[in-house]
Amino acid sequence: MVQGNTPAPGSAIESVEDTPDTLHDTFTDSRGSRLYDHFKREWQIYVMLLPTIVWFLVFLYKPMYGLQIAFKDYSIFRGVANSPWIGLEHFETLFSNDQFIRAVTNTIKISALNLLFGFPAPIILALMFNEILHATYKKTAQTIVYLPHFISSVIIAGIVITAFSPTAGIVNTIIGWFGLDPVYFLTQPQWFRPIFVGTGIWQEAGFGSIVFLAAIAGVNPSLYESAVVDGANRWQMMWKITIPSILPTILIMLIIRIGNIMEVSFELVILLYHPATYETADVVNTWVYRQGLQSGQYDLAAAAGLFNAVVAFVLVMTANTLSRRFSQTSLW
Amino acid sequence: MSGVNLSGIVKAYGAVEVVHGINLDVAEKEFVVLVGPSGCGKSTTLRMIAGLEEITAGNLMIDGRRMNRIAPKDRDVAMVFQNYALYPHLNVADNMAFGLRIRKMPKAEIATTIADVAEILGLTNYLERRPADLSGGQRQRVAMGRAIVRHPKVFLFDEPLSNLDAKLRTQMRAEIKRLHNRLGVTSIYVTHDQVEAMTLADRIVVMNDGAIEQVGTPMELFNHPANTFVAGFLGSPPMNQMKGVLTEHGAKIGDTEIKFDGFANGQAGRDVIVGIRPEHVTLAAGEQTSALPIELDLVEPLGSEALLHARFGNDNVVFKADTKGDIQHLSGVGEVYVPAPLIKLFDAETGHALNAKG
Ligand SMILES: Nc1ncnc2c1ncn2[C@@H]1O[C@H](COP(=O)(O)OP(=O)(O)OP(=O)(O)O)[C@@H](O)[C@H]1O
């Protein structure tokens, strides 16, 4: 046996165990100093982030202070802080108010229609664009459908009102060709929802298709080539490759959409509705607007707004959880 | 007869012609490798055979049928892509079944086919996995499986191994060879790796700049390259090529004369390129050898052999030498010996190989 300088087996094992600790002490910095290094290295990124943070603080977080009036008997003379607490009284008022209940129902109905028709529209549009092979034709068609997005809602509403006008509108002109009497579309409650949802699709479907077109562009082209060699036709490729490939994008957009379910496009409703159509057209936001700003019931309006926000929050959380559970896709 | 026959195949993108009239006959069950530098038109040629690119001019026949205007799906070919082209949302079994379902094969038959092929490729335990959860080698196998289940007349491979690391590539190369021996399907394989070409091919097609330089078995191409391009492309390291002038008894490169027979009659003075394979030189003089004085620059040991990088006259040359377990003896080398029968000669202007006359 050679002994000499060779360490005994025991000591060799010990030194192996030693090493990680020594490394730990020498090379692992404290959390604070790592954070400091991180900021020092990446400060430009945080500077760029700053305006967004400020925007959120000023326009979204600071107003939350005022949210407390939903639980107070608020008067502008006493101010937010000095108005007395009244608990859930405003919420009781709200839920015993037929108009509010109607606004909630209308919101949900319009949103459901929007989800049913408005959500698939840009996806279908994107899939259709994807099938256009002629480049110039494709670009022209895309530009045309993007355009309404860039037109202000006021003008959109003006176009819609003109188009559906009983005297000069194109719709009634066409109806007239068939010898039928003109229909007063915008004053009849049963027409409001189809017109509103249709207008929304016309205005936003084209622009909304960009996200899906981008997702389609990201699909590996050799998937299609492989499918062509395997004998798939264009229809099969759309169903078996394109749609499954953009499914994560579709789900993300759906989650966002569900989070916005209580946010029916306020401007467009205001512009298109009419006391005669309140029955189907009045939504939570427009009701809040009339109660708060027009009738001065700020505290009641705040309670309604808060209710809206809580519902939206619950919905988006639920959608996200379901999506993560069933498709491994989620916003966060 | 599931041969593939290309005659006068041309591909042009607008005014730019990238494949200039290729003629090639691939026999049934043959494994043909298209090899050449990047951008020489290998993929384009393969994609024309698959039907993914239109053929500008010429005739493509598969199994005796003209295929120019036949849709890819009706050509009965299967293609393996460089990036595997696996459907990320389908598991291994569904990926392999894709083409069969499109062709409306009965369910039970699909199941047995997939099970058989998975068995051959060692994928039986992975059938439920998504491509994202597989290693590179496994993905490659799935891509092969997807081609195999179709039982096509012709397999087309476009650099199927180039995304794998060196070790896996060697392993998969052997697997492809074995698979071909077993299935016996006519295969056309594109690569830019000359080792892959040498090891896999029944015949190699060396392409350059949209045209075929030479077609032949690996050993034919290695031993009798038709021109300097092929000589420089096959073999690792490539053949040393040096400018020289023919003399009565051989050729002169700079001040050094290399002796060989067969070219001398009446051609003395002709400009030639002398080709010497790195592995053909010896460190000791033998019969019919000529000495090359070299200035040794660098010795790269590879284990059993070493590469000698050196200067010979105005040329940089590389030679191979046995290490015999040690590279000490190589550091002092000042001369190597070339055996006359192994020397290659090419015309200095055209680059065409010159054959010994009498
Ligand atoms: N759509 C196209 N339009 C114009 N030129 C093209 C097009 N596709 C390929 N080419 C040209 O055709 C030539 C051959 O391309 P190809 O893809 O066949 O090369 P390759 O031999 O497969 O090369 P690599 O080893 O890099 O894959 C290239 O010069 C390339 O620039």
Ligand SMILES: [Mg+2]
């Ligand atoms: Mg290529």
